[in-house]
Amino acid sequence: MNVEQDNFSARLKEVSRYSFNMNSLVLDTALAVSGLIPHGLGVALAPLVSGYKVGQPASALVDNPYFTVQGVERPSPKTKHLLQHRKVRNYVQTCVGTAASIGCMALPVNPYALIRDGSSAGVSAVHLHRFAEMARHCRQSKTLCQWLDLLKLMKTHKLFNRGVGFGLAAVPGGVSLAVSVPVKLCLLIKNTAVAAQESVLCKVIAMELHWRAYQEQSLLKGHGSGPATAIIRELMTRRGVMQGFSHNYPALIQEPAGWNAFAAKIMDL
Numbered sequence: 001m002n003v004e005q006d007n008f009s010a011r012l013k014e015v016s017r018y019s020f021n022m023n024s025l026v027l028d029t030a031l032a033v034s035g036l037i038p039h040g041l042g043v044a045l046a047p048l049v050s051g052y053k054v055g056q057p058a059s060a061l062v063d064n065p066y067f068t069v070q071g072v073e074r075p076s077p078k079t080k081h082l083l084q085h086r087k088v089r090n091y092v093q094t095c096v097g098t099a100a101s102i103g104c105m106a107l108p109v110n111p112y113a114l115i116r117d118g119s120s121a122g123v124s125a126v127h128l129h130r131f132a133e134m135a136r137h138c139r140q141s142k143t144l145c146q147w148l149d150l151l152k153l154m155k156t157h158k159l160f161n162r163g164v165g166f167g168l169a170a171v172p173g174g175v176s177l178a179v180s181v182p183v184k185l186c187l188l189i190k191n192t193a194v195a196a197q198e199s200v201l202c203k204v205i206a207m208e209l210h211w212r213a214y215q216e217q218s219l220l221k222g223h224g225s226g227p228a229t230a231i232i233r234e235l236m237t238r239r240g241v242m243q244g245f246s247h248n249y250p251a252l253i254q255e256p257a258g259w260n261a262f263a264a265k266i267m268d269l
Contacts, residue, residue: 061076061079061080061083061257061260062257062260063076063256063257064207064210064211064256064257064258064259065207066207066208066210066211067211067214067256068256072214072256073256074255074256075255076255076256076257076258076260077255078248078251078252078255078258079252079255079257079258079260079261080257082247082252082261083260083261083264086264093116109169109170109171110169113165113166113168113169114166114169114170116165117162117163117165117166117169118162118166120158120162121159121162121163121165121166122239123238123239124155124158124159124162125159126239127151127155127234127235127237128152128155128156128159130234131148131151131152131155131231131234132148132152134148134227134230134231134234135148135149135152138227141227143208144227144231146205147205147208147209147228147231148231150198150201150202150205150266151231151235151266153198154194154198154202154266154267154269157190157191157194157269158268158269161187161191161269164183164187168180168183191269194269195267195269198267199267202263202266202267203259203263205266206259206260206262206263206266207259207263209228209231209232209259209262210232210253210258210259210262211259212226212227212228213226213228213229213231213232213253214253214254216228216229217229217250217253217254229253232249232252232253232262233249235249235262235265235266236249236252236261236262236265247261
């Protein structure tokens with residue numbers, strides 16, 4: 001292994017390693033147990049925690065080592081904007097969800113939670129189906145199969161999470177705290193374990209997909225689509241209530257830090 005390859009390998013390990021975020025875990029646990037706090041204070045906790053997350057400084061974008069070793073260095077404004085937008089969107093969704101929970105106390109179910117989790121579950125199911133179809137047509141490529149296997153696994157986890165959320169919201173009269181809080185805590189433990197186990201692989205595959213798609217677009221001059229580009233297009237396509245607001249994946253592919261956005265999307269549980 002020459003010096004350039006050795007440096008590349010070290011850089012790849014550095015940017016892909018999983019770092020356990022205790023601060024984030026504490027905040028997520030607070031959200032999960034917020035229902036135990038009486039007199040409506042628990043409901044108010046959710047937007048406070050989410051607002052605190054938005055106020056935290058954004059993690060510095062890291063350029064894809066595949067780009068760096070080839071001398072492709074330029075700003076990544078689209079990626080930075082997308083990741084900041086995700087933080088703000090999550091905050092808005094939490095506030096709207098809290099308002100809906102308060103406003104729907106007189107109703108047997110929470111329509112907003114049903115629409116949110118039902119739509120998300122449906123979108124995840126479509127992604128899962130599309131990735132499975134891609135896998136069936138590329139069995140001759142071990143690399144593509146490995147990428148798609150991971151994407152299917154992560155979408156299966158998200159489909160399960162959203163399905164559970166939809167089920168809790170759909171029970172007439174609501175689910176007792178004795179049931180809902182343990183269920184939320186179990187989901188939190190499961191998601192933390194999944195992130196700890198799969199985070200490194202998700203990051204590495206996001207980098208590989210990003211670099212392969214960049215090469216495809218360079219060869220095709222932006223006309224046409226190779227397999228990696230098709231996978232990213234499906235990954236970044238938004239459906240359901242957000243249909244028509246899909247991300248500008250071609251621009252993200254061209255940015256050295258674009259893999260950060262792809263990794264965030266893959267690991268979104």
